[in-house]
Amino acid sequence: SMVSGIINTDNFNYSEKIIEFIDYDKYKIGEFRYANFLNNTLFHSKFNELIDKVKKFDYPLDGIVIKLADEHYRKALGGTADVYKGQIAFKFGNPTGKTILKDIVLQCGKQHIAPVGIIEDCFINGINTTRISLHNFKTIIEKNINIGDHIEIERCGEIIPQYKQTLIKVNEGYVNLNNFMCPACFSALIYEEPHLKCSNQNCHGNLLKRIRDGVIKLNIKELGQKTINTFYENGIITNFIDIFNLDSNKIIKLPGFSIISANKIINEIKKIQYSEIEDYKVFAATCPPGLGFETLKIVLS
Numbered sequence: 001s002m003v004s005g006i007i008n009t010d011n012f013n014y015s016e017k018i019i020e021f022i023d024y025d026k027y028k029i030g031e032f033r034y035a036n037f038l039n040n041t042l043f044h045s046k047f048n049e050l051i052d053k054v055k056k057f058d059y060p061l062d063g064i065v066i067k068l069a070d071e072h073y074r075k076a077l078g079g080t081a082d083v084y085k086g087q088i089a090f091k092f093g094n095p096t097g098k099t100i101l102k103d104i105v106l107q108c109g110k111q112h113i114a115p116v117g118i119i120e121d122c123f124i125n126g127i128n129t130t131r132i133s134l135h136n137f138k139t140i141i142e143k144n145i146n147i148g149d150h151i152e153i154e155r156c157g158e159i160i161p162q163y164k165q166t167l168i169k170v171n172e173g174y175v176n177l178n179n180f181m182c183p184a185c186f187s188a189l190i191y192e193e194p195h196l197k198c199s200n201q202n203c204h205g206n207l208l209k210r211i212r213d214g215v216i217k218l219n220i221k222e223l224g225q226k227t228i229n230t231f232y233e234n235g236i237i238t239n240f241i242d243i244f245n246l247d248s249n250k251i252i253k254l255p256g257f258s259i260i261s262a263n264k265i266i267n268e269i270k271k272i273q274y275s276e277i278e279d280y281k282v283f284a285a286t287c288p289p290g291l292g293f294e295t296l297k298i299v300l301s
Helices: 041-055 071-076 137-142 204-217 225-233 241-245 259-273 279-284 293-299
Strands: 005-008 020-023 063-067 087-091 096-108 113-124 127-133 150-156 160-168 189-192 195-198
Touching: 041 063, 096 204, 113 150, 113 195, 127 150, 137 195, 204 225, 204 241, 241 259, 279 293
Parallel strands: 127 160
Antiparallel strands: 005 020, 063 087, 096 113, 096 150, 113 127, 150 160, 189 195
16 A cells, blocks of 8 residues: 655664654645646656655655645545545556466455455565465456466565566466355355355354454454354354353363463453444444445444
């Protein structure tokens, strides 16, 4: 994602381990006052100068953001939590690598089933990559992706490894994921463009991801995915609401848990229970399909 600040390493004293953080909202590197600036020749020439300047910085950046100067007007245009209509991001090219797609496996998300590519080891910027995102089933169909193909991958934002394009087509056609089963409950899959979905409305694979997402949205610590899975498998929780009714006496009976770890979990949950939390955050934690923070904030305002 776009950097949220700038680390200033000038006169950095490593013995003190102190760094200076500058909020990017307050760090303006250029200003343009042109009508229809995206199609303006003068803007393009100055923009290229700006890009050259940015790329010479001593710290790594993956892009820049252009915003409307009028903050009130910019915010009035609206948007989602991730995409704002009053600004646009110009991303630099992502680092890429070449590899072979060895296999495709499925993993459960909150609502959908996502395809993951297993690839031959591929080093990008010194990082070994063995798994990549294949986006969704529609991408596999449209890009005609199949096991054995020689492909190019990229690290989006230098972080998320994903499929970019096919370089050499080895096997004809694409992998028909409709023939696969849900990796969690082994039910048949349904294709609802562009995603695959489990035909079982009570699939525990999707449920466990939604519970974990709710925990993250409310910032409940000490409850990782592995712990949530353990609680579910032992019948301590069956849904997200059960998180708030956890009993330390039941937790300590599970292997790997002590009275100390159980109390940490209970105390974190109580901290959230007795804190003032906005309604939209609580609603969002239940993971209603298609409704995120920004939409719920407007609906509940």
